[in-house]
Amino acid sequence: MFPHERVLIRRGPESGLPIIVAVHSTALGQALGGCRMKEYPDWRDGLEDALRLSAAMSEKCALAGMPHGGGKTVVVTSSSFDRTAALHDVGTVIEELNGLYATGPDVGTGPADMLTIAERTSHVFCRPADSGGSGDSSPATALGTVAALRAVCAILSGQSAINTTPPARNVANSGLPGAAGRTLAGRSAAESTLAGQSAAEGTLAGRSVAESTLAGRSFAVLGLGHVGKRVARLLAEAGAKLVVSDIDPARREVAAELGATWATPDECLTAEVDVLVPAALGGLLTPAVVPALRCTAIAGPANNQLDAPSTADLLHARGILWAPDYIVSAGGVLRATAVELHHETPAQVTARLNGIATTLTAIFETAERKGITPAAAAAAEAQRRINPTSDRGEAE
Numbered sequence: 001m002f003p004h005e006r007v008l009i010r011r012g013p014e015s016g017l018p019i020i021v022a023v024h025s026t027a028l029g030q031a032l033g034g035c036r037m038k039e040y041p042d043w044r045d046g047l048e049d050a051l052r053l054s055a056a057m058s059e060k061c062a063l064a065g066m067p068h069g070g071g072k073t074v075v076v077t078s079s080s081f082d083r084t085a086a087l088h089d090v091g092t093v094i095e096e097l098n099g100l101y102a103t104g105p106d107v108g109t110g111p112a113d114m115l116t117i118a119e120r121t122s123h124v125f126c127r128p129a130d131s132g133g134s135g136d137s138s139p140a141t142a143l144g145t146v147a148a149l150r151a152v153c154a155i156l157s158g159q160s161a162i163n164t165t166p167p168a169r170n171v172a173n174s175g176l177p178g179a180a181g182r183t184l185a186g187r188s189a190a191e192s193t194l195a196g197q198s199a200a201e202g203t204l205a206g207r208s209v210a211e212s213t214l215a216g217r218s219f220a221v222l223g224l225g226h227v228g229k230r231v232a233r234l235l236a237e238a239g240a241k242l243v244v245s246d247i248d249p250a251r252r253e254v255a256a257e258l259g260a261t262w263a264t265p266d267e268c269l270t271a272e273v274d275v276l277v278p279a280a281l282g283g284l285l286t287p288a289v290v291p292a293l294r295c296t297a298i299a300g301p302a303n304n305q306l307d308a309p310s311t312a313d314l315l316h317a318r319g320i321l322w323a324p325d326y327i328v329s330a331g332g333v334l335r336a337t338a339v340e341l342h343h344e345t346p347a348q349v350t351a352r353l354n355g356i357a358t359t360l361t362a363i364f365e366t367a368e369r370k371g372i373t374p375a376a377a378a379a380a381e382a383q384r385r386i387n388p389t390s391d392r393g394e395a396e
């Protein structure tokens with residue numbers, strides 16, 4: 001079955017560029033997904049990206065408890081092109097869908113570009129704050145990431161009922177704090193709050209996730225950009241021990257400001273810490289990297305951390321707890337849509353961000369109970385929520 005509901009491929013009337021809008025699913029509501037502007041070897045590579053990324057957005061929205069499905073826009077650019085014309089074309093094509101899909105920023109676009117798209121369609125979010133939009137998404141992404149890190153640390157502290165002996169833990173890791181003893185202590189599936197996204201905080205074995213402490217835990221934050229530096233700051237404020245890195249040497253100032261240990265990217269990646277926090281680019285976790293890791297868990301905002309789905313199995317075999325990135329990084333889109341599309345109150349938005357911890361905890365528990373990876377548990381739960389009908393495929 002063709003899994004996407006709609007795929008529009010147009011030659012932009014103003015720019016002449018290929019404009020691709022893929023709507024994967026509207027089973028849970030209007031499809032959402034950013035607008036990527038990028039050069040590709042061939043426009044079909046852009047189509048492939050749009051199909052893959054829109055499907056991933058469906059999973060992200062479903063697991064974030066959002067009343068939305070997944071979509072994506074790809075503009076296949078050339079070395080020189082008329083940006084305004086291309087953005088107008090994006091708006092024109094999205095308008096054809098009559099609200100089935102709304103777009104926001106992605107690689108190659110930012111909040112200011114959303115204003116240009118808004119000259120052709122109202123189905124756009126994440127406009128600048130001074131233009132009535134929700135503004136920069138990175139503070140909310142950082143808050144959501146820290147909520148996820150609290151859930152991970154609760155498990156490492158044994159505050160959750162999860163308690164497993166990793167099957168193939170590397171000797172170098174065995175002395176790490178929190179390395180031992182994660183197992184499900186008999187919580188029933190009903191006790192897991194997979195659907196509890198609206199709860200202000202999750203509970204782990206009767207204790208609030210918020211009670212779990214980040215203080216004294218060690219983190220390696222790789223990438224100190226918009227999100228990474230905010231995550232590092234929040235962790236430092238909570239009393240965590242930090243190793244940080246960025247390819248940009250100017251970011252060393254952030255390390256000094258936070259009292260963090262500065263490291264090269266390779267040192268940071270393989271630092272002996274409780275949690276590795278990938279906050280730079282995707283594709284970081286590969287079969288070559290996994291044996292060198294010395295962390296107990298990995299949870300960060302970087303998109304597409306695994307080079308391939310099978311790398312989740314390698315992490316699992318090493319006993320490294322991997323938090324699916326599309327759960328961890330959902331804070332930005334959660335806040336943008338809650339504010340701009342659903343006009344929710346700040347308290348409701350905060351509850352949604354904290355709900356990331358609830359969802360992640362439940363995914364870990366399900367994975368443990370079923371003897372599968374968190375990646376597999378997350379994919380299965382997303383699928384269960386989306387429950388696509390089989391007869392909606394339609395390509396134009």
Ligand SMILES: NC(=O)c1ccc[n+]([C@@H]2O[C@H](COP(=O)([O-])OP(=O)(O)OC[C@H]3O[C@@H](n4cnc5c(N)ncnc54)[C@H](O)[C@@H]3O)[C@@H](O)[C@H]2O)c1
Pocket residue numbers: 137138139141222223224225226227228245246247248251265279280281282301302303329330332333
């Ligand atoms: N900004 C958001 O709201 C948001 C939302 C969801 C996901 N994400 C993802 O989170 C990640 C970070 O986003 P951002 O907005 O902070 O991006 P950013 O571009 O502001 O920061 C990325 C940082 O990583 C550094 N970097 C790049 N390659 C590196 C390497 N090999 N080693 C070490 N550092 C490296 C860069 O110098 C930069 O400082 C990205 O993967 C992004 O897709 C961001």
